[in-house]
Amino acid sequence: MVVLRTTPEPISETAPARAATAAPAGRDLRLDLFRGIALWLIFLDHIPSNIVSWITIRNYGFSDAAEMFVFISGYTAAFVYGRAMRERGFLVAGARILKRAWQVYVAHVFLFVVYLAEIAYVSKNFESSLYAEEWNIFDFLKQPDVTLFQALLLKFKPANMDVLPLYIVLLLGFPAALWLLLRRPTLALAASAALYCLARTFEWNIPAYPSGEWVFNPLAWQFLFVIGAWLGVGGTERIAGLIRSRVVAALAVAYLVFAFAIVMTWYFPRYGYLVPRWLGDIIYPIDKANLDVMRLVHFLALAVLTVRFVPPGWPALDWPIFRPAILCGQHSLEIFCLGVFLAFAGHFVRVELSGGALLQLLISLTGIGAMILVAWLLSWYQALEGRGPGARRSPNADLAGGAV
Amino acid sequence: MRVLPLILAALVPLGPALATEDTCEAGTGLVPAEATLPRAAAALGERHSLDIVVLGTGSSALPGPAGDRAAYPARLQAALGQLLPGIALKVVPDIKARQTAAEMMEQEWQRIAEQRPALVIWQSGTVDAIKGVDPDEFRATLNQGVEMLQAQGVDVVLMNMQYSPRTDAMISIDAYADNMRWVALQHDVPLFDRFALMKHWTETGTFDLYDAGKNTDTAERVHDCIGRLLAGLIAAAVKQAPAAETR
Numbered sequence: 001m002v003v004l005r006t007t008p009e010p011i012s013e014t015a016p017a018r019a020a021t022a023a024p025a026g027r028d029l030r031l032d033l034f035r036g037i038a039l040w041l042i043f044l045d046h047i048p049s050n051i052v053s054w055i056t057i058r059n060y061g062f063s064d065a066a067e068m069f070v071f072i073s074g075y076t077a078a079f080v081y082g083r084a085m086r087e088r089g090f091l092v093a094g095a096r097i098l099k100r101a102w103q104v105y106v107a108h109v110f111l112f113v114v115y116l117a118e119i120a121y122v123s124k125n126f127e128s129s130l131y132a133e134e135w136n137i138f139d140f141l142k143q144p145d146v147t148l149f150q151a152l153l154l155k156f157k158p159a160n161m162d163v164l165p166l167y168i169v170l171l172l173g174f175p176a177a178l179w180l181l182l183r184r185p186t187l188a189l190a191a192s193a194a195l196y197c198l199a200r201t202f203e204w205n206i207p208a209y210p211s212g213e214w215v216f217n218p219l220a221w222q223f224l225f226v227i228g229a230w231l232g233v234g235g236t237e238r239i240a241g242l243i244r245s246r247v248v249a250a251l252a253v254a255y256l257v258f259a260f261a262i263v264m265t266w267y268f269p270r271y272g273y274l275v276p277r278w279l280g281d282i283i284y285p286i287d288k289a290n291l292d293v294m295r296l297v298h299f300l301a302l303a304v305l306t307v308r309f310v311p312p313g314w315p316a317l318d319w320p321i322f323r324p325a326i327l328c329g330q331h332s333l334e335i336f337c338l339g340v341f342l343a344f345a346g347h348f349v350r351v352e353l354s355g356g357a358l359l360q361l362l363i364s365l366t367g368i369g370a371m372i373l374v375a376w377l378l379s380w381y382q383a384l385e386g387r388g389p390g391a392r393r394s395p396n397a398d399l400a401g402g403a404v
Numbered sequence: 405m406r407v408l409p410l411i412l413a414a415l416v417p418l419g420p421a422l423a424t425e426d427t428c429e430a431g432t433g434l435v436p437a438e439a440t441l442p443r444a445a446a447a448l449g450e451r452h453s454l455d456i457v458v459l460g461t462g463s464s465a466l467p468g469p470a471g472d473r474a475a476y477p478a479r480l481q482a483a484l485g486q487l488l489p490g491i492a493l494k495v496v497p498d499i500k501a502r503q504t505a506a507e508m509m510e511q512e513w514q515r516i517a518e519q520r521p522a523l524v525i526w527q528s529g530t531v532d533a534i535k536g537v538d539p540d541e542f543r544a545t546l547n548q549g550v551e552m553l554q555a556q557g558v559d560v561v562l563m564n565m566q567y568s569p570r571t572d573a574m575i576s577i578d579a580y581a582d583n584m585r586w587v588a589l590q591h592d593v594p595l596f597d598r599f600a601l602m603k604h605w606t607e608t609g610t611f612d613l614y615d616a617g618k619n620t621d622t623a624e625r626v627h628d629c630i631g632r633l634l635a636g637l638i639a640a641a642v643k644q645a646p647a648a649e650t651r
Binding site for chain 1: 425436437438446461462463466469471501502530531534535536537538540543566569570571572573574575576577578579582583585586590596607609613614618623626
């Protein structure tokens with residue numbers, strides 16, 4: 001299921017390559033680790049009614065793996081393309097970023113075709129007196145002329161296929177954002193925050209097909225991406241004191257506990273009365289599309305505590321037990337696509353076998369196993385082609401990487 | 405939403421639950437027990453009558469000649485008649501397939517205002533999710549609808565979408581389900597969480613909803629359970645309401 005050749009772009013870069021070329025700004029393995037974990041969580045969440053997904057963070061707070069993914073992607077993109085922009089200029093770095101956006105687009109179209117195949121199959125076997133209403137989702141198969149074009153324009157996005165379009169738009173805007181981040185980082189962050197506020201206040205979003213707007217509003221979610229990028233180009237040193245502060249840690253813990261309590265009242269409606277009305281009026285609705293402040297703060301609280309307990313160069317990062325997640329995080333585009341594909345496949349298996357919790361556990365474990373195996377294979381290919389540890393990127397690698 | 409079945413499975417004392425013949429009991433923990441319906445309770449107290457309108461889309465009905473009698477509005481009437489004996493009870497289904505919440509409001513509100521029922525069960529969400537209506541607009545419609553009904557002295561129970569394992573990954577319902585919950589919270593309106601119930605039944609093996617397609621019997625039993633649990637919610641709520649007022 002390798003759609004794209006692995007190129008030494010930020011998302012698929014191997015850690016040793018970075019460590020070997022630039023010792024002071026070596027790649028932070030923590031990013032790979034947590035992105036790998038985020039990819040597993042996204043996979044588990046994408047399998048419908050998967051009993052294993054009760055472990056995923058979205059069940060215990062406001063934010064979920066999407067925040068992790070966008071934040072870390074922003075951090076890594078700034079780290080890698082930032083150096084390219086410093087060393088080789090705006091044009092070269094910008095061109096690389098746009099090439100990456102194209103790769104993500106191709107990956108999205110591939111996944112869309114997989115989705116079409118699955119939904120077409122399900123629609124043939126879906127006669128139901130109970131679900132006459134749900135049958136209407138197959139309507140779009142009746143007018144492929146419109147639907148396929150809208151899909152290529154990224155306006156028609158089936159369920160669970162919203163992350164890559166968001167990432168494409170974020171990458172398209174990134175050359176300009178990075179240019180400013182390298183010159184006036186604080187100004188860039190402030191501009192991003194301003195756009196976030198404006199988009200939320202005036203409800204700016206990109207229209208979707210057949211109606212509504214994007215499920216992940218890029219104008220709002222760019223803020224988290226830029227926060228990551230700002231930290232990736234040196235912001236971490238500026239806020240080091242803040243991260244070490246006990247007050248901040250205590251506030252973060254308090255907020256996480258609060259979020260946990262609120263989320264529990266969703267699962268146990270009979271305790272819903274414990275949430276006072278005025279509080280409900282303030283916090284609801286928690287708007288995922290526009291990256292609600294409640295979600296953003298929840299993620300930042302998680303991040304602050306994570307950085308506190310998992311410091312840079314944490315010795316345990318070399319433990320074999322973390323190796324699989326790190327491997328997956330280092331090939332995140334491929335593994336993300338594989339995860340979506342496997343979630344489809346897992347759903348398929350469940351529909352056909354209609355098994356219980358054991359089957360769900362088996363599907364989840366098999367899927368994560370497949371993700372690890374493919375990530376390992378991708379690293380192996382990289383090493384094979386001389387782009388592994390220590391090897392500098394050859395001009396041909398970029399050319400080859402563009403071919404699909 | 406997904407952690408729930410596990411915890412519930414641990415909480416529900418298995419022995420007695422298995423001993424009873426009533427399969428619907430497996431879902432009672434998911435139905436709000438402390439709901440109040442003060443307007444419906446007042447109508448019951450003053451007129452000894454309870455007029456209910458079920459405002460819904462395709463999933464509030466079953467096809468076929470026996471569909472009307474087997475669908476949950478009819479089952480609700482039967483079950484509620486037993487729980488509240490001696491009451492003039494009327495359940496009127498007002499089903500319009502493929503209508504979004506906004507379309508439903510536009511077309512049916514006038515009629516409901518004329519009928520002046522004591523209670524409206526408003527089933528919605530699936531069509532909006534399939535058509536991709538902006539969740540904010542969906543919430544605004546629900547808010548407006550609930551406020552209008554309450555202003556006219558009509559109580560509301562919101563009912564969310566069905567759980568459909570085959571199409572689960574294909575319809576993004578989370579945003580719509582969340583918004584329905586928040587509207588319910590904000591207006592003190594009970595939410596009948598059909599989605600969580602049906603999911604719970606699938607996970608505990610009460611009903612095989614993967615196979616429900618070809619099996620009309622399963623469909624009818626699911627509707628029967630929904631009708632009975634809904635009746636339990638309404639009966640408890642109209643009995644609790646006066647006590648809640650004096651408090």
